[in-house]
Amino acid sequence: xxxxxxxxxxxxxxxxxxxxxxxxxxxxxxxxxxxxxxxxxxxxxxxxxxxxxxxxxxxxxxxxxxxxxxxxxxxxxxxxxxxxxxxxxxxxxxxxxxxxxxxxxxx
Amino acid sequence: xxxxxxxxxxxxxxxxxxxxxxxxxxxxxxxxxxxxxxxxxxxxxxxxxxxxxxxxxxxxxxxxxxxxxxxxxxxxxxxxxxxxxxxxxxxxxxxxxxxxxxxxxxx
DNA sequence: TTGATATATAGCTGAATGGCTATGAATTTG
DNA sequence: CAAATTCATAGCCATTCAGCTATATATCAA
Numbered sequence: 490x491x492x493x494x495x496x497x498x499x500x501x502x503x504x505x506x507x508x509x510x511x512x513x514x515x516x517x518x519x520x521x522x523x524x525x526x527x528x529x530x531x532x533x534x535x536x537x538x539x540x541x542x543x544x545x546x547x548x549x550x551x552x553x554x555x556x557x558x559x560x561x562x563x564x565x566x567x568x569x570x571x572x573x574x575x576x577x578x579x580x581x582x583x584x585x586x587x588x589x590x591x592x593x594x595x596x
Numbered sequence: 597x598x599x600x601x602x603x604x605x606x607x608x609x610x611x612x613x614x615x616x617x618x619x620x621x622x623x624x625x626x627x628x629x630x631x632x633x634x635x636x637x638x639x640x641x642x643x644x645x646x647x648x649x650x651x652x653x654x655x656x657x658x659x660x661x662x663x664x665x666x667x668x669x670x671x672x673x674x675x676x677x678x679x680x681x682x683x684x685x686x687x688x689x690x691x692x693x694x695x696x697x698x699x700x701x702x703x
Numbered sequence: 704t705t706g707a708t709a710t711a712t713a714g715c716t717g718a719a720t721g722g723c724t725a726t727g728a729a730t731t732t733g
Numbered sequence: 734c735a736a737a738t739t740c741a742t743a744g745c746c747a748t749t750c751a752g753c754t755a756t757a758t759a760t761c762a763a
Contacts, residue, residue, distance in 0.1 A: 502609035580670040
């Protein structure tokens with residue numbers, strides 16, 4: 490099964506795509522045209538990256554006339570943060586266990 | 597420039613490779629043979645993934661006779677956590693700004 | 704309506720990569 | 734030494750995918 494976490498990691502792995510997401514986080518809602526300026530790639534490529542980000546739930550879109558406004562969905566990063574903290578959590582548990590062991594040896 | 601963050605994201609994007617890293621986080625130091633059992637892929641593939649994880653600084657290795665013991669380097673996740681929290685931080689700032697605006701409008 | 708603008712889609716291509724088997728290199732065992 | 738074990742490397746193949754150009758679709762402007 491492909492989890493939501495799988496898709497988030499895979500989607501954020503590409504630097505160009507992650508840079509687009511970063512801009513949306515920093516600058517708020519932006520149109521495709523604005524995002525294309527400074528992206529370093531063509532407009533169709535930007536649109537494709539935005540579609541990927543949307544599929545992963547990382548951005549939303551809002552249509553207004555000819556323009557499409559995209560914005561970051563910050564909550565979508567939660568699975569990533571949770572995962573990372575869970576992984577470091579295992580380390581803390583091991584560290585605590587070691588500390589306990591040393592304390593017991595002290596007595 | 598390819599940053600360390602780039603490599604961490606790219607390395608963790610593959611589910612098989614991330615699963616190996618997760619096992620090392622949960623179970624601590626393990627040999628290649630143990631990791632191969634249950635990985636669902638062949639031993640050379642596991643070795644290749646471990647080499648990728650090592651290049652990204654996510655794991656360490658320790659040689660002992662014929663065996664190579666790998667372990668997770670938890671600190672290597674810091675750039676990922678920092679990045680995610682920075683991104684959500686932008687949202688909080690915008691939220692605070694909105695709150696301030698509403699407060700001022702209230703008066 | 705005609706043309707211009709904004710975005711999405713289709714189709715292509717080359718590069719990257721995850722998987723495999725075969726084999727090399729190093730170490731332990733008999 | 735010879736055989737077995739453990740892991741890494743080499744070489745191959747199929748797939749994925751990020752980029753491109755061309756074009757379709759939709760909207761606004763004249």
